[in-house]
Amino acid sequence: MLFSSLSEKLQETFRRLKGKGKLTEKDVDLALREVRLALLEADVNYKVVKNFISLLKERTLGTEVLKSLTPGQQVVKIVYEELVRLMGETQSKLAPLDNPPRALMMVGLQGSGKTTTAAKLASLLQKNGYRPLLVAADVYRPAAIRQLEVLGKETGIAVFSMGKDDPVKIALQALKEAEREGNDYVILDTAGRLHINKELMAELSSLKEKIKPLEILLVVDAMTGQDAVNAAQAFHEQLGLTGVILTKLDGDTRGGAALSVRAVTNCPIKFVGVGEKIDAFEPFYPDRMASRILGMGDMLSLIEKAQQVVDEEKSRALEKKLRGQSLTLEDFLEQLQQVKQMGPLENLLEMIPGFNKAAKQFKNISLDEKQLVRSEAIISSMTKKERLQPEIINSSRRRRIAMGSGTTVQDVNRLLKQFDQMKKILKQVGSLEKGKIKHRGIFPF
Amino acid sequence: MLDKFIKGLHRTREAFKSRFDFLFGNKEINQEFFDELEEILLTADVGVETTAKIIDSLGKRLREAKIRERSPAREILKELLVEILEADHKTGLSLAPAPPTVFLILGVNGVGKTTTIAKMAYRFTREGKKVLLAAGDTFRAAAIEQLDEWSGVVGAGIIKHQSGGDPSAVMYDAVSAAVARNVDILICDTAGRLHTKTNLLEEIKKIYRVINKSLQDAPHEILLVLDATTGQNAVAQARYFQEAVPISGLILTKLDGTARGGIVIAVKDLTGIPLKLVGVGEKKEDLQAFNASEFIEALLS
Numbered sequence: 001m002l003f004s005s006l007s008e009k010l011q012e013t014f015r016r017l018k019g020k021g022k023l024t025e026k027d028v029d030l031a032l033r034e035v036r037l038a039l040l041e042a043d044v045n046y047k048v049v050k051n052f053i054s055l056l057k058e059r060t061l062g063t064e065v066l067k068s069l070t071p072g073q074q075v076v077k078i079v080y081e082e083l084v085r086l087m088g089e090t091q092s093k094l095a096p097l098d099n100p101p102r103a104l105m106m107v108g109l110q111g112s113g114k115t116t117t118a119a120k121l122a123s124l125l126q127k128n129g130y131r132p133l134l135v136a137a138d139v140y141r142p143a144a145i146r147q148l149e150v151l152g153k154e155t156g157i158a159v160f161s162m163g164k165d166d167p168v169k170i171a172l173q174a175l176k177e178a179e180r181e182g183n184d185y186v187i188l189d190t191a192g193r194l195h196i197n198k199e200l201m202a203e204l205s206s207l208k209e210k211i212k213p214l215e216i217l218l219v220v221d222a223m224t225g226q227d228a229v230n231a232a233q234a235f236h237e238q239l240g241l242t243g244v245i246l247t248k249l250d251g252d253t254r255g256g257a258a259l260s261v262r263a264v265t266n267c268p269i270k271f272v273g274v275g276e277k278i279d280a281f282e283p284f285y286p287d288r289m290a291s292r293i294l295g296m297g298d299m300l301s302l303i304e305k306a307q308q309v310v311d312e313e314k315s316r317a318l319e320k321k322l323r324g325q326s327l328t329l330e331d332f333l334e335q336l337q338q339v340k341q342m343g344p345l346e347n348l349l350e351m352i353p354g355f356n357k358a359a360k361q362f363k364n365i366s367l368d369e370k371q372l373v374r375s376e377a378i379i380s381s382m383t384k385k386e387r388l389q390p391e392i393i394n395s396s397r398r399r400r401i402a403m404g405s406g407t408t409v410q411d412v413n414r415l416l417k418q419f420d421q422m423k424k425i426l427k428q429v430g431s432l433e434k435g436k437i438k439h440r441g442i443f444p445f
Numbered sequence: 446m447l448d449k450f451i452k453g454l455h456r457t458r459e460a461f462k463s464r465f466d467f468l469f470g471n472k473e474i475n476q477e478f479f480d481e482l483e484e485i486l487l488t489a490d491v492g493v494e495t496t497a498k499i500i501d502s503l504g505k506r507l508r509e510a511k512i513r514e515r516s517p518a519r520e521i522l523k524e525l526l527v528e529i530l531e532a533d534h535k536t537g538l539s540l541a542p543a544p545p546t547v548f549l550i551l552g553v554n555g556v557g558k559t560t561t562i563a564k565m566a567y568r569f570t571r572e573g574k575k576v577l578l579a580a581g582d583t584f585r586a587a588a589i590e591q592l593d594e595w596s597g598v599v600g601a602g603i604i605k606h607q608s609g610g611d612p613s614a615v616m617y618d619a620v621s622a623a624v625a626r627n628v629d630i631l632i633c634d635t636a637g638r639l640h641t642k643t644n645l646l647e648e649i650k651k652i653y654r655v656i657n658k659s660l661q662d663a664p665h666e667i668l669l670v671l672d673a674t675t676g677q678n679a680v681a682q683a684r685y686f687q688e689a690v691p692i693s694g695l696i697l698t699k700l701d702g703t704a705r706g707g708i709v710i711a712v713k714d715l716t717g718i719p720l721k722l723v724g725v726g727e728k729k730e731d732l733q734a735f736n737a738s739e740f741i742e743a744l745l746s
Binding site (some may be wrong): 037040041042043045046047109110111112113141142143144146147148149150151154194195196221223224225226227228230231248250251252253254256257276 | 484487488489490492493553554555556557584585586587588590591593594595608639640641672673674675676677678679681699701702703704705708727
């Protein structure tokens with residue numbers, strides 16, 4: 001999961017700082033060294049890190065830290081603030097649509113995910129009541145046009161293509177077509193290209209010139225390393241980007257490229273791709289991302305995600321239970337049923353502050369699909385009382401449950417053990433959280 | 446604040462150009478030297494852990510050889526990096542004693558698997574070998590068509606099923622066809638998959654089992670394709686895939702850009718998987734056997 005290791009590292013560093021009454025310059029250097037290494041491991045560009053650290057040092061060494069009562073918290077606050085600032089402060093939307101139809105140009109390196117992203121963006125716009133038109137302007141990669149057509153068919157969005165013609169001609173024709181058909185957003189899927197390929201970069205410039213796009217969006221693979229700055233800078237210098245879309249955030253990359261690209265282009269990250277399905281596409285929230293980097297969790301995302309499948313009340317109750325350790329098998333069952341719609345439990349847990357480590361342990365309790373179905377059957381075969389007080393489940397009850405669910409006693413044992421482990425982990429995290437309440441400050445460290 | 450920050454970034458970039466002369470000029474070796482070296486390695490995506498290791502061993506070797514000047518240090522550094530990449534001497538592709546040889550190609554989304562397969566096929570057809578491709582990416586829209594188009598360009602046969610079909614079934618048919626048609630080389634494409642998706646890793650295991658059952662000792666190489674622009678996540682990719690199936694080598698793509706691909710040093714260092722082929726352009730002939738010494742030369746200059 002994105003940034004998880006980074007947040008663990010920072011948390012560790014700041015836990016060390018927390019014990020101190022006052023910070024010496026040496027302490028600050030030590031903490032910033034950790035921040036530096038963590039950022040580098042997260043693939044934030046070397047120079048971006050260097051500048052970020054010296055900026056942090058300048059601020060932390062000022063009087064505000066040394067004279068403050070809780071210096072550790074103050075450092076966290078500064079790092080958080082600077083990260084939020086670096087990533088753009090507020091959530092950034094598409095530019096307002098004037099005089100439709102207007103073009104949105106998707107550009108980027110090969111394999112960054114432009115075609116899939118074009119379809120995802122179109123689908124999102126359609127859901128919001130717009131009438132997008134997808135345009136197949138990648139005339140180089142074999143079967144790229146066909147790929148967009150298939151995606152268009154899947155989503156019910158019109159796709160304009162003219163085969164392997166000149167991209168500028170295709171785009172101009174597409175705009176005419178959009179005018180006729182009453183489309184508002186015209187999404188151009190351009191071919192992937194290297195930022196150092198002069199000829200192909202010139203093609204994009206002339207495309208920009210002729211169609212005057214509403215937005216030029218750079219599609220960036222979240223797993224990109226140090227080179228992210230070079231590509232982003234070159235695209236920005238030649239085209240004047242208006243925004244960035246980060247893809248493949250559903251992996252375990254720490255996504256430092258997000259920071260790097262933002263730093264060199266000063267363009268907002270507008271959306272993120274979080275999976276292969278068409279609806280795995282979300283707005284980018286800089287403040288949430290910064291919170292996540294600092295291990296402050298992503299409560300907002302969690303709650304929003306839960307709201308999509310359960311009502312608000314239920315999700316609040318679940319969150320309370322997760323925190324209060326009063327989790328029963330009943331909740332576990334409900335959770336299992338929602339997991340299918342919400343995505344894996346471990347992902348949900350990672351969004352809760354302090355749960356990063358716990359979530360890692362959950363990975364050992366792998367929750368694959370088949371096991372989910374089996375677990376559901378087992379819990380469904382329990383009585384209400386058994387679900388609330390699993391400790392009463394003796395061997396004869398186990399046999400009955402196994403028979404009822406079409407599983408074996410071993411399966412039942414495994415489930416009960418898993419549940420027990422889960423409770424234990426939650427308890428650990430819960431007591432950690434309680435400990436934090438004592439040193440209540442601006443941040444829960 | 447942000448403006449100042451971005452300006453600073455430009456300055457450091459400009460300073461970078463003359464760095465290498467500085468690093469290996471006729472000066473003495475000091476802390477500054479190691480700091481600069483650290484920067485070169487980190488900016489090539491070698492990663493924090495492996496960079497620290499390299500700097501440690503370089504320091505040790507320089508002390509042992511009593512070298513105090515920078516210019517001879519360059520050769521020692523190069524030697525050290527080549528050693529990491531060439532340890533075990535398993536950098537060439539292994540072929541089956543009797544045809545067909547089966548190559549299974551894996552990787553996350555967008556690294557260039559299909560294009561790489563086309564380039565591999567072209568290399569072998571040019572050598573006069575009979576090549577068959579298995580269209581195992583039944584998931585991504587139009588992936589089968591993409592491989593199909595390539596097969597025509599490079600003169601290879603193709604075994605394909607419908608989009609959405611079971612990739613293992615494609616592999617089964619492809620291996621049978623390869624044997625029946627006296628094919629020399631069978632190259633199996635697979636759908637891009639993030640290494641964190643458990644079910645997709647299970648699918649890879651199944652594909653591997655099916656190939657292995659259909660033909661003894663196959664696949665003869667399981668090659669993980671890495672994108673040279675990828676950062677530290679490539680190590681995680683290699684580790685997860687390696688856990689699922691015995692990866693025998695890496696193919697590094699997109700080296701024609703500005704990324705220097707230092708991540709393969711980290712991957713080799715941390716997982717032991719050797720780099721075998723490198724992709725250096727979009728044309729069908731742009732695939733080369735990996736040469737550690739040339740690669741390091743490019744990485745350091």
